[in-house]
Amino acid sequence: MSDIRRRDPRQEWIARNRLHPQHLEVLAELGRSAGQGAASEWMGPQGLIRRNPHAVGFIGPNGVKRIDRSGAQQGQRTGGARASAAASKPLVEIEAPAFLVAVVPDMAGGRLTGHDRDLLGLARQLADADPAARGAVLAVVFGGHNREGDGELKEHGFGEAGVDRLLHITGSEVDGFAPEARLGALVAMDRAWNPRHWLLPDSKLGGADLGRRLAARLGERPATGVWQVEADGEAPLGWRCAARGAAGTLDFQRAMPRLVLALAECAEPVSETRHAAEPLVLPEALPAQLARIQDLGQVAVDPAGVALSEAEFILSAGNGVRDWEAFHHAAEVLGATEGASRVAVDDGFMARDRQVGATGTWVTARVYVAVGISGAIQHLQGIQTCDKVVAINMDPGCDMIKRADLAVIGDSAKVLEALVALVEQSREEKRNAA
Amino acid sequence: MRPESHHDGSLAVTVLVSVGRHPLTGRGRRADQDARGVELAHTLTGAEVELLHAGRLDEGSDAALRGYLGMGFESLSLLEQPAGADVLPALAEALEAAGPQLVIAGERAEQGEGSGLLPYLLAERLGWPLVSGLAAVEEVAGGVATLLQALPRGQRRRLQVRLPAIVTVDAAAPAPRQSAYGPARRGRLDVQAAPVMDDADMAEWQAQPARKRPKRLKIVKAASARDRFKAAAAKAEGGGGQVLTDVTPEEGAEAIFKLLKEEGVLR
Numbered sequence: 015m016s017d018i019r020r021r022d023p024r025q026e027w028i029a030r031n032r033l034h035p036q037h038l039e040v041l042a043e044l045g046r047s048a049g050q051g052a053a054s055e056w057m058g059p060q061g062l063i064r065r066n067p068h069a070v071g072f073i074g075p076n077g078v079k080r081i082d083r084s085g086a087q088q089g090q091r092t093g094g095a096r097a098s099a100a101a102s103k104p105l106v107e108i109e110a111p112a113f114l115v116a117v118v119p120d121m122a123g124g125r126l127t128g129h130d131r132d133l134l135g136l137a138r139q140l141a142d143a144d145p146a147a148r149g150a151v152l153a154v155v156f157g158g159h160n161r162e163g164d165g166e167l168k169e170h171g172f173g174e175a176g177v178d179r180l181l182h183i184t185g186s187e188v189d190g191f192a193p194e195a196r197l198g199a200l201v202a203m204d205r206a207w208n209p210r211h212w213l214l215p216d217s218k219l220g221g222a223d224l225g226r227r228l229a230a231r232l233g234e235r236p237a238t239g240v241w242q243v244e245a246d247g248e249a250p251l252g253w254r255c256a257a258r259g260a261a262g263t264l265d266f267q268r269a270m271p272r273l274v275l276a277l278a279e280c281a282e283p284v285s286e287t288r289h290a291a292e293p294l295v296l297p298e299a300l301p302a303q304l305a306r307i308q309d310l311g312q313v314a315v316d317p318a319g320v321a322l323s324e325a326e327f328i329l330s331a332g333n334g335v336r337d338w339e340a341f342h343h344a345a346e347v348l349g350a351t352e353g354a355s356r357v358a359v360d361d362g363f364m365a366r367d368r369q370v371g372a373t374g375t376w377v378t379a380r381v382y383v384a385v386g387i388s389g390a391i392q393h394l395q396g397i398q399t400c401d402k403v404v405a406i407n408m409d410p411g412c413d414m415i416k417r418a419d420l421a422v423i424g425d426s427a428k429v430l431e432a433l434v435a436l437v438e439q440s441r442e443e444k445r446n447a448a
Numbered sequence: 449m450r451p452e453s454h455h456d457g458s459l460a461v462t463v464l465v466s467v468g469r470h471p472l473t474g475r476g477r478r479a480d481q482d483a484r485g486v487e488l489a490h491t492l493t494g495a496e497v498e499l500l501h502a503g504r505l506d507e508g509s510d511a512a513l514r515g516y517l518g519m520g521f522e523s524l525s526l527l528e529q530p531a532g533a534d535v536l537p538a539l540a541e542a543l544e545a546a547g548p549q550l551v552i553a554g555e556r557a558e559q560g561e562g563s564g565l566l567p568y569l570l571a572e573r574l575g576w577p578l579v580s581g582l583a584a585v586e587e588v589a590g591g592v593a594t595l596l597q598a599l600p601r602g603q604r605r606r607l608q609v610r611l612p613a614i615v616t617v618d619a620a621a622p623a624p625r626q627s628a629y630g631p632a633r634r635g636r637l638d639v640q641a642a643p644v645m646d647d648a649d650m651a652e653w654q655a656q657p658a659r660k661r662p663k664r665l666k667i668v669k670a671a672s673a674r675d676r677f678k679a680a681a682a683k684a685e686g687g688g689g690q691v692l693t694d695v696t697p698e699e700g701a702e703a704i705f706k707l708l709k710e711e712g713v714l715r
C-alpha cells in the first residue's frame with residue numbers, strides 16, 4: 015500500500031457519528047475497534063483540525079482512562095511507520111574525512127565495554143571539533159575472541175557508539191594474547207592511513223599493554239592515564255590533556271600527544287547520533303612474523319577463590335533452592351562462583367560474604383544465573399552492571415524475570431540437574447573427540 | 449654487575465627496582481610492584497638474581513633501596529642519574545652489557561610520570577619480547593619460560609616466551625617478604641657512572657597534586673516529561689528478555705547451556 019492517505023469524507027463523517035447505523039461497520043473498515051482508537055484528530059473539510067476528545071487515551075489496568083501525551087500513543091496508531099529509538103537518531107555520514115582518529119577498543123567478551131564507549135565519545139570530540147573539517151573515527155577490532163563465543167562480535171552497536179569506519183581484523187594469528195601480531199596490524203594501519211590521533215583505553219583488559227607497545231614501536235611519547243581533554247590553540251595538535259601519574263597522586267597538564275591512553279569516563283559516550291560504521295580493509299596483507307610469545311590458553315582457576323565482585327560467571331541461589339548439595343555441585347560443574355540472595359544467607363545456607371545486592375556485594379559478572387530468586391529491588395541493585403542475566407524460577411510474574419535476558423520457568427532443582435547433565439555430557443564428548 | 453657469576457646452567461635474572469612512595473606519608477619505601485618482582489625472582493630455582501636501579505643516591509632513596517637488600521641480597525647496582533633524567537639509555541646499556549636472560553620490572557613506578565612505559569621502551573630497544581602483568585613464573589627450561597599472566601577478574605593465562613625477555617609484575621604476584629634489618633644494613637650499593645640524558649619533555653609539563661575526579665552525573669536525555677519521570681523512577685529492567693514457559697527442564701537447560709556457551713563462560 016502506498017503512503018498517500020486517501021480520504022473518504024463520507025466514511026469519516028460516519029465514523030464521527032456514533033449514532034449512524036453504519037458507524038461500527040465503518041470503524042471496522044478503518045481498522046479500528048469502536049471506542050478505542052477512533053481517530054482523535056483529523057483535518058476537517060474547511061482545513062481546520064478537528065479533535066475527538068473521547069478517542070484520546072486508553073483504559074489503564076485499573077479501568078481508569080489514562081491520557082498519555084508523550085506521543086508514544088500516537089506513534090502506535092500509525093503502525094508500521096513507527097521507527098525504533100535507535101533509528102530515530104540522526105545518521106551522520108562523513109564522506110571525505112579531513113583526518114582519522116583511530117580507536118582500539120578492548121572489546122572484552124566481544125562487546126564494547128563502558129570504557130570503550132567513553133573513549134569513542136572522546137574520539138568524536140576530537141573528530142567533530144572543527145565543523146569545517148570533520149574527521150572520521152576509525153575503530154579497529156580484532157576478531158576471534160576465541161574464548162568468548164567463537165569469534166563473534168556480539169552486539170553490533172558500533173554505529174551507535176560513534177564509529178564511522180570499522181576495521182575488523184580476523185585470523186588465527188591475532189586470536190587470544192597476540193600482542194605482537196596485533197601490534198603489527200596497528201603499525202600497518204598507521205602506515206596506510208596515518209591517523210592524526212590514536213586512542214586506546216588504559217585498562218587491564220589489553221588496551222594498556224597494546225598502547226604502550228604501539229608507543230614504543232612508533233616512537234611516540236604517549237600520554238597515559240588521561241582523564242580530561244580540552245581544546246588549546248597553542249598545543250601542536252590543538253588539544254591539551256590532564257594525565258594521572260605517580261600511582262595516581264599527580265596530575266600532569268600537558269599538550270596532548272598523538273597517542274593517548276585514556277582512563278574510563280574520560281568523555282561522555284555518544285548518545286545523540288548514529289554513525290555509519292563502514293567496513294574498511296587494510297590495503298596490504300599483514301606481515302607474517304614469528305611469534306615469540308605463545309598463548310597456551312586460560313588456566314582454570316578455583317571459582318570459589320575469586321572475589322564475588324570480580325567474578326565473571328556467578329550462579330546465585332535464593333529462597334527457591336531446596337537441594338543445596340545439588341546447587342553446590344552445579345556451581346562446581348559449571349565452574350561458576352557462588353552467590354546468594356539475602357534470604358538464603360539469613361537462613362544459614364550460604365556464607366554472608368556471598369550475598370549479592372544492596373547490603374551485600376555489587377557484582378559485575380558477565381553472566382549471572384539467578385536460581386529461585388524473586389528479584390527484590392535490593393537484590394536487583396546489586397546486579398545492575400551484569401551483562402546477561404539468566405533466571406530460573408517458578409513464578410513467571412516475578413521481577414527477576416523482567417530483568418532477565420533469558421528466563422526459564424520451572425523447578426530450579428530439575429533445571430539445574432538437566433543443565434549439569436548437559437555440561438557433563440558435552441565435556442565427555444569433547445574428551446572422546448580429543 | 450658480577451659477570452663472573454654467569455656460569456652455565458644458572459639463569460641470570462635482573463630485577464629493575466625503583467624507589468617507591470608511601471601513599472599516605474609520602475615517605476620513600478620499596479615500590480610495591482618492584483618488591484613483588486624481587487620476590488618472584490626468589491621463587492626461580494637456580495637463578496642468579498641481580499638488582500639494578502637507576503637514579504640518585506640520597507637519604508630517602510638509600511633507605512628504600514636498602515629495603516630491597518634486606519630481602520636477601522648482598523649488593524645492588526646503582527646507575528648514578530640526576531633527578532629528572534631519562535633513565536632509559538643508562539638501563540639499556542647496563543642490560544646489554546650484563547646480558548641477563550630475564551628482566552623483571554614492576555608495571556608502573558610510584559613516582560614521576562609513572563606511565564609504565566619503561567619496560568616497553570627497553571624491550572623495543574633491546575629487541576626482546578615483553579609480557580606484562582605476571583602472576584608467576586612456572587618454569588624456565590631450554591631458553592623458554594612458561595609464565596602465568598594475571599587477567600582481570602582473577603583469571604590467569606599461561607604463556608610461553610622465548611628468552612631473553614622482559615616481564616612486568618602485576619599486583620597478583622606473590623606478596624614480597626619482609627625486609628630484614630641486618631642484611632639491609634650490611635648490603636652494598638655499587639654506584640656506577642652511566643650516560644645521562646635529560647627528559648626535556650617532562651620539564652615542560654605542569655605537575656600538581658591529583659584532583660579528585662568529578663563524579664559522572666547520570667544524564668537522562670528524554671524528550672518528554674513522562675520519559676524523564678520514567679527514567680528517574682523506573683526499576684532496572686532488561687526489557688525484551690526471552691521467557692520460556694511450559695518447557696521441560698531439559699529444554700530449559702538446553703537454552704541456558706546455549707547462552708553460557710555463547711558467552712564463553714563454560715570451560
Ligand SMILES: Cc1cc2nc3c(=O)[nH]c(=O)nc-3n(C[C@H](O)[C@H](O)[C@H](O)COP(=O)(O)OP(=O)(O)OC[C@H]3O[C@@H](n4cnc5c(N)ncnc54)[C@H](O)[C@@H]3O)c2cc1C
Pocket residue numbers: 331332333334335354355356357358369370371372373374375385386387388389390391392393396406407408409412424425426427
Ligand atoms: C534494608 C534491606 C536490605 C536488603 N538487602 C538485600 C541484599 O543486599 N540482597 C538481597 O538479596 N536481598 C536483600 N534484601 C532482601 C530482599 O528484600 C528480599 O527479601 C530478598 O532478596 C528475597 O530473596 P529471594 O529472592 O531469595 O527470596 P523470595 O523472595 O522468597 O523468592 C524466592 C523465589 O524463588 C521462586 N521459587 C520457589 N521455589 C522454587 C523452585 N522450586 N524452583 C524455582 N523457583 C522457585 C519463587 O517463585 C520466588 O520467586 C534486603 C531487604 C532489606 C529490607
